[in-house]
Amino acid sequence: MNASIIANPTAKRASSVHNVNSLDPPFGSRYLVDSSLTFTQNAWDHVPPPVDQGATIAASLARQRAAVVSEEEKLKINSKPAKYWDNFYKNNEGNFFKDRKWLHNEFPDLVAAAEPTAGSLKIAEFGCGAGNSIFPVLSANKNPLLELYAYDYSSHAVKLVQHNPLYNSPSCGSIHAAVWDLASDHLLPPGLVPGSVDIVILVFVLSALHPDEWASAIRNVQKVLKPGTGKVLFRDYGRYDLTQLRFKSGRMMSDNFYKRGDGTRVYFFELDELSLLFTGKRLSKEEKDIANSGADTTQMVEDEEDLGTGSTSEIPSTPSNVPTTIDEIDGSSPAATDPRNATAILRPIQQSGMLFPSDISTARIDSLSPNRGDLDIHPKLLDPLFDGTGDSNKSDGQHLMPHHPLFSTINLGIDRRLIVNRKRQLKMYRVWMQGVFQKNQGSIMKQRASEN
Numbered sequence: 448m449n450a451s452i453i454a455n456p457t458a459k460r461a462s463s464v465h466n467v468n469s470l471d472p473p474f475g476s477r478y479l480v481d482s483s484l485t486f487t488q489n490a491w492d493h494v495p496p497p498v499d500q501g502a503t504i505a506a507s508l509a510r511q512r513a514a515v516v517s518e519e520e521k522l523k524i525n526s527k528p529a530k531y532w533d534n535f536y537k538n539n540e541g542n543f544f545k546d547r548k549w550l551h552n553e554f555p556d557l558v559a560a561a562e563p564t565a566g567s568l569k570i571a572e573f574g575c576g577a578g579n580s581i582f583p584v585l586s587a588n589k590n591p592l593l594e595l596y597a598y599d600y601s602s603h604a605v606k607l608v609q610h611n612p613l614y615n616s617p618s619c620g621s622i623h624a625a626v627w628d629l630a631s632d633h634l635l636p637p638g639l640v641p642g643s644v645d646i647v648i649l650v651f652v653l654s655a656l657h658p659d660e661w662a663s664a665i666r667n668v669q670k671v672l673k674p675g676t677g678k679v680l681f682r683d684y685g686r687y688d689l690t691q692l693r694f695k696s697g698r699m700m701s702d703n704f705y706k707r708g709d710g711t712r713v714y715f716f717e718l719d720e721l722s723l724l725f726t727g728k729r730l731s732k733e734e735k736d737i738a739n740s741g742a743d744t745t746q747m748v749e750d751e752e753d754l755g756t757g758s759t760s761e762i763p764s765t766p767s768n769v770p771t772t773i774d775e776i777d778g779s780s781p782a783a784t785d786p787r788n789a790t791a792i793l794r795p796i797q798q799s800g801m802l803f804p805s806d807i808s809t810a811r812i813d814s815l816s817p818n819r820g821d822l823d824i825h826p827k828l829l830d831p832l833f834d835g836t837g838d839s840n841k842s843d844g845q846h847l848m849p850h851h852p853l854f855s856t857i858n859l860g861i862d863r864r865l866i867v868n869r870k871r872q873l874k875m876y877r878v879w880m881q882g883v884f885q886k887n888q889g890s891i892m893k894q895r896a897s898e899n
Contacts, residue, residue, distance in 0.1 A: 531710035574652030685878030727851025
């Protein structure tokens with residue numbers, strides 16, 4: 448065996464996301480330290496972009512901005528977004544997305560909640576779709592006092608959840624599903640009261656909302672969680688993920704916000720945007736350095752054929768007719784932006800042009816973006832009146848939303864992955880954002896007291 452890889456026979460049991468709060472790399476990561484080994488595995492963690500990525504980004508954005516979605520079509524799509532997801536689930540039923548078995552590796556809180564002696568707990572998933580997150584949690588549950596709640600604004604998606612055999616006959620614990628819009632004003636989910644939920648699952652959901660809806664969504668999440676202990680488990684699409692760059696002309700609704708061919712929407716986040724949304728402040732330079740770096744390590748765990756290792760191992764093999772040029776793929780369906788379908792969006796990258804963990808630096812990552820500073824942040828998050836009741840004098844970029852800090856960051860990081868099609872000798876660069884945020888004790892009361 449090549450000395451650059453050390454194999455561990457145990458299955459991967461930890462996250463591959465490099466948390467901004469931790470100086471040490473996560474246990475169980477697979478690092479590519481020798482480019483000659485690129486095609487020996489299906490995927491590599493913390494692989495930075497190719498050296499020509501800056502030019503690729505600029506060219507893609509220029510093409511997309513040359514022909515954006517019309518104002519008339521924007522109004523049509525944004526006025527009834529649930530309709531497009533209803534159509535999506537009617538056409539695809541519950542077979543489109545795979546169950547997210549990787550959740551337990553990425554979020555240990557779900558494992559702890561399912562223990563037989565964990566006690567009375569409530570977990571709510573907002574944007575549950577067909578149940579591809581909530582049912583893996585239910586299947587693994589051994590806690591008779593665990594209550595699961597699943598919500599989506601697509602009525603057809605909720606019907607799929609309710610017709611699942613596990614829904615009607617759970618082996619342990621209970622599950623409830625209902626139609627509810629995460630961005631609702633003044634309406635909490637059916638069956639929940641303020642401060643009653645221990646964990647909220649928010650996986651590939653916030654990106655489907657219009658930026659105008661973010662503040663309402665975050666406030667609703669904050670309202671239902673228990674003060675001081677309630678947690679948000681978050682994962683979503685990252686800025687300049689390969690699928691963002693694949694969108695054709697006529698798909699961009701605004702910077703980093705796109706419509707797919709079926710009318711559903713997707714936004715690609717930057718780390719600072721998530722930090723601002725949940726905590727009201729940006730990350731420090733040190734935190735960004737950690738998130739953008741991959742430690743020079745040779746440890747590799749997880750067998751590539753192990754189906755329990757998470758999103759990497761769930762990627763299917765590539766059919767022979769998959770297009771590989773930038774003009775053939777437009778990210779027109781959720782398949783194109785879903786991490787488990789990554790081989791549907793391939794692009795050849797010259798192996799000699801790749802950087803590896805020992806070469807990476809934050810300056811190098813930053814230089815790949817054509818926009819820097821505030822231009823990387825959605826304007827809504829720089830508006831002190833974002834949630835409608837703010838103090839217009841707050842504009843220093845530290846506490847931009849009036850009720851912040853609503854949450855504290857337990858961890859936040861970037862999952863940068865090089866996904867490899869070994870048969871066709873192809874590579875693709877993926878970016879996902881992941882975090883765990885904890886509701887602060889009495890943050891709203893403190894804010895109101897400071898305003899008096």
